[in-house]
Amino acid sequence: GYHSSKYITPVGLSVMRWWQLPASMTKNGKPGDKVPFLCEILAGGASSGGPQYKVTPKVTGKEEMEAVVGENCTNVVLEAVKRAIKIMNPSEQVVEFQIRRTIHCGMNFFGMMSKTLRMMIQRLPNAARCEAFSHWNIDRPPVPEPDQATLQARAARRAMGLRLPEGIQATELDSKCDGATCNVCQLSEEWEDNQFTQCDKCGLLVHMNCYGVTEVPDGKLWMCAVCQLGLDRPPPCAVCPVIGGAMKPTDNGQYCHVACAMWVPELSFGDADIMEPIVGCDKIIKARSKLTCKICRQPYGAPIQ
Numbered sequence: 001g002y003h004s005s006k007y008i009t010p011v012g013l014s015v016m017r018w019w020q021l022p023a024s025m026t027k028n029g030k031p032g033d034k035v036p037f038l039c040e041i042l043a044g045g046a047s048s049g050g051p052q053y054k055v056t057p058k059v060t061g062k063e064e065m066e067a068v069v070g071e072n073c074t075n076v077v078l079e080a081v082k083r084a085i086k087i088m089n090p091s092e093q094v095v096e097f098q099i100r101r102t103i104h105c106g107m108n109f110f111g112m113m114s115k116t117l118r119m120m121i122q123r124l125p126n127a128a129r130c131e132a133f134s135h136w137n138i139d140r141p142p143v144p145e146p147d148q149a150t151l152q153a154r155a156a157r158r159a160m161g162l163r164l165p166e167g168i169q170a171t172e173l174d175s176k177c178d179g180a181t182c183n184v185c186q187l188s189e190e191w192e193d194n195q196f197t198q199c200d201k202c203g204l205l206v207h208m209n210c211y212g213v214t215e216v217p218d219g220k221l222w223m224c225a226v227c228q229l230g231l232d233r234p235p236p237c238a239v240c241p242v243i244g245g246a247m248k249p250t251d252n253g254q255y256c257h258v259a260c261a262m263w264v265p266e267l268s269f270g271d272a273d274i275m276e277p278i279v280g281c282d283k284i285i286k287a288r289s290k291l292t293c294k295i296c297r298q299p300y301g302a303p304i305q
Contacts, residue, residue: 002041002050002051003130003132003133004132004133005132005133005134005135006107006133006134006135007107007112007133007135008121008122008124008127008130008133009041009050009051009112010041010121010124011041011042011043011051012041013040013041013110013121014038014039014040014041015038015039015110015111015117016036016037016038016039016058017036017037017039017109017110017111018034018035018036018037019034019035019037019081019084019102019103019109020032020033020034020035021033021085021088022102032085032088033088035057035058035059035084035088036057036058037055037056037057037058037077037080037081037084037109038054038055038056038058038067039053039054039055039077039109039110039111040053040054040055040056041053041054041110042054042069050071050161051071052069052070052071053069053070053071053072053073053076053077053106053110054067054068054069054076055067055068055076055077055079055080055109056068056080057080057081057083057084057087059084059087059088065083065084065087066083067080068080068083072106073105073106073107073109073110074100074103074105074106074107075106076106077103077106077109077110078099078100078103078106081099081103082099085099115137118135118137119137119138122136122137122138123138127141128140128141128142128143128144129143129144129146129150131143152228152229155229155249156229156230156231158253159229159231159235159255160231160235162235162236162254162255163236164236164241164300165300168241168298168300169241169298170236170241170242170243171240171241171242171243171296172242172243172244173242173243173244173245180205181205182196182205182206182207182210183204183205183206183210183245183246183259184206184207184210184211184246184258184259184262185207185210185259187207190207193209194207194208194209194210195207195208195216196208197211197213197216197217197222198222199222199223199224199227200221200222200223201223201224201227202223202224202226202227202244204224204227204245204246206224206246206258210246210258211224211246211248211258211275212248212258212269212271212273212274212275212276214273214274224246224247225247225248225249225255225276226244226247226255234247234255235247235254235255236255237255237256237257237260237301238250238254238255238256238260238281238301239256239257239260239264239267239281239284239301239302240257240260240293240296240300240301240302241296241298241300241301242257242296245257245259246258246259248261248269248275248276248277248278249276249277249278250277250278250279250281251270251277251278251279251281252281252282254281256278256281258275258278260301260302261275261278263304264280264284264302264304265304266280266281266283266284266285266302267279267280267281267284268280284302288302288303288305289301289302289303291303291305
């Protein structure tokens with residue numbers, strides 16, 4: 001589930017919270033009316049790989065206010081409170097930092113500072129699988145060994161949040177790399193002990209030995225490592241701006257083209273048979289990332305001199 005070292009944020013959590021404009025922030029020196037807010041945690045933060053937060057002001061007798069939805073919890077709460085103030089106290093001119101000072105943080109507004117709520121969340125089934133979470137209010141349950149589906153879901157969430165650095169333009173896969181040639185070695189021949197295999201989802205064509213496929217699919221469904229993530233778009237390569245192609249996971253949570261791993265001296269394969277994970281990204285000399293590639297004309301990744 002979605003979690004950090006401090007919070008477990010279960011999808012489906014719904015709490016009603018009340019907020020009141022303090023007397024110190026009103027013109028007449030009296031506290032404002034209490035306003036109820038429905039706070040919900042939703043799935044599917046597209047850019048960060050985390051949850052979405054939804055806050056709906058519930059103002060009785062006033063015009064219906066639209067819910068605020070976003071991936072930054074505190075910003076969502078601030079926007080919802082500002083909308084409520086505009087309806088309940090239209091004459092008040094309250095600046096954002098004053099509201100922020102009363103709210104402190106969005107997670108507090110969602111009740112995550114409540115020990116009772118935290119303990120209830122920590123007792124949910126599979127809470128022990130939140131390995132990064134460390135602020136337990138109960139004895140931490142034993143952590144079960146993750147099954148394959150859990151590992152795959154984690155990999156998908158990590159990959160969803162991967163982006164090229166700001167200013168680097170994605171380069172589409174060269175069309176001549178497609179078709180009847182291996183996406184890794186660019187050869188069109190196949191051999192009895194090194195046959196072609198093709199991804200049943202994206203159509204990627206590779207030699208078995210070029211991609212670490214140890215068993216012939218023989219009519220069974222076979223998908224490349226990227227398509228197994230179930231994402232709408234491939235994650236970026238850790239060492240080049242080309243999007244798509246034959247990629248494998250790295251040992252630091254990124255993805256890299258198999259061909260890139262073969263060309264970059266610092267990179268290698270943790271398991272030579274299945275050709276993953278790709279290791280050594282942390283060993284690439286940082287100065288090389290500032291060199292401009294003569295092909296894509298961008299300073300990114302690991303240009304080779």
